[in-house]
């Protein structure tokens with residue numbers, strides 16, 4: 001029933017975007033591309049998406065396990081069956097797996113907690129073997145101590161504890177999930193001397209306070225556990241900045257940037273058994289969660305025991321496998337359009353990230369069909385699945401580090417699919433240079449429920465004013481685009497369909513949950529795959545790469561305002577006039593380039609002209625990276641966005657300058673403003689070079 005509605009809307013879809021000119025195409029090329037895309041986006045289907053989802057979700061497939069090697073084989077076999085050239089890259093990663101975990105209340109009333117997630121009736125994979133409830137890269141240890149409640153475990157929460165005269169030194173800290181990346185919670189707990197950290201999912205965050213809990217509803221039940229890595233740097237911690245290939249030198253564990261205390265995620269059912277016995281100070285304002293008693297901070301009198309051991313002494317290195325399906329380009333084979341999603345999970349992982357893998361597979365199948373029908377893309381398209389993303393973006397990071405020279409030279413764009421479908425609410429983001437193209441593609445793909453295009457439904461849900469566009473996300477970090485964007489300055493985009501859910505990193509993120517709550521008809525899986533199909537084809541076939549540096553410059557100018565205010569508030573003698581001027585310069589060059597591009601495309605430029613133009617365009621965002629990286633984190637070379645080092649999830653734009661302001665360092669701020677100005681001038685020059693190339697100069 002739902003499928004036939006989807007087909008009907010698909011037939012109307014061709015008219016949705018037909019009037020829009022296609023940026024970066026000659027008039028004839030645009031017509032061909034519209035036809036090609038409207039044929040290709042019919043290929044992804046809810047039926048194949050559901051079949052692949054079921055197969056890839058059949059068991060827990062954590063990186064480094066035999067089950068995860070089976071997903072590699074499945075993906076490669078699928079891609080081969082569609083006629084794609086394939087490749088597997090293996091890396092050995094320092095990645096200890098837990099061998100045991102125990103959490104107990106020692107007093108009052110001793111109680112050993114059941115830490116695993118129990119089976120649910122009607123949900124077959126919930127009864128299968130599951131991964132231990134230990135955070136990835138937890139330290140080992142066996143600690144018995146008083147418990148202290150630290151709210152979210154943020155830097156400001158510890159400051160509040162200090163002001164109350166409460167220390168976690170030698171204690172077991174218990175923090176709730178939310179407001180920061182769990183790696184930051186672990187780092188702060190260890191910094192303040194905690195002997196162990198428990199992180200629990202408060203029902204206010206994604207449990208019964210929000211909605212009905214699984215299996216009656218999509219939210220987290222009292223036994224649900226959010227696993228997840230606490231590694232703060234990206235990639236294998238034993239090979240920082242270079243690929244984990246055979247024979248490379250490795251740091252010993254004492255020199256790695258990893259946690260040294262046990263860090264264990266628990267359910268709110270178990271957390272309640274500790275929290276309700278804590279006394280001492282009542283919870284400060286804002287620290288009360290959703291459990292049905294008043295929270296206290298402690299320390300104690302409740303005592304707990306946390307014990308974790310792993311296999312680091314015997315078998316710390318695990319093999320991981322990235323897979324690639326490759327379609328060689330007919331005209332510009334050395335220009336690469338890459339789309340990828342991570343293939344590993346913490347459980348069956350139907351949403352995170354079988355859904356992203358399925359979207360990549362659907363696009364690969366669609367493009368393979370078009371190639372068989374004779375429509376080979378002009379550029380090379382690479383369909384990747386990454387391993388060990390969940391441990392710290394490891395598979396994609398090792399690949400990027402391993403192949404950085406080629407990628408810096410040849411990658412046109414990276415498109416990321418992480419949780420592509422677990423609801424119906426569209427969201428997208430990435431480099432501002434690719435946002436207009438993503439919006440345009442969203443205009444050409446029908447919404448699965450027949451409400452016009454994905455774009456129209458997105459606008460309706462976002463309730464934006466007529467002239468405004470729906471908000472889009474910035475690439476700060478947190479998924480596989482980081483190596484491409486934050487390390488190398490390759491433009492990226494990402495999108496997906498979200499919804500309400502409380503099974504993130506739980507055994508219950510599985511096929512039964514997805515078919516009941518997330519995406520019952522797999523329509524949104526197929527739609528994510530349709531967007532993926534159109535995105536890779538649009539980028540691969542463009543005569544002139546469809547980056548929009550006008551939108552990019554305008555976005556950057558918005559981020560300049562808070563910097564100017566900070567500088568003024570501090571009465572610093574730091575002038576941002578030239579930085580503003582450089583961003584204005586980039587916008588002027590980009591606007592004038594767009595006019596020149598459209599007039600040259602109308603006259604039929606030569607292949608050499610296009611090649612030179614595109615080579616220059618590819619340098620724009622590369623120019624906004626700095627080889628020596630940020631002062632705080634040299635791996636992060638992009639000066640446009642980074643994940644906030646004090647939060648891990650929050651995004652910080654123009655980080656070289658903003659980190660200097662945060663450090664309250666006037667001289668550094670001046671140096672960084674000057675440095676960033678020079679780089680924006682170089683980016684503007686790259687656009688000017690592209691314009692000159694268009695005119696054959």
Ligand SMILES: [Zn+2]
Nearest residue numbers: 352353418419
């Ligand atoms: Zn994910």
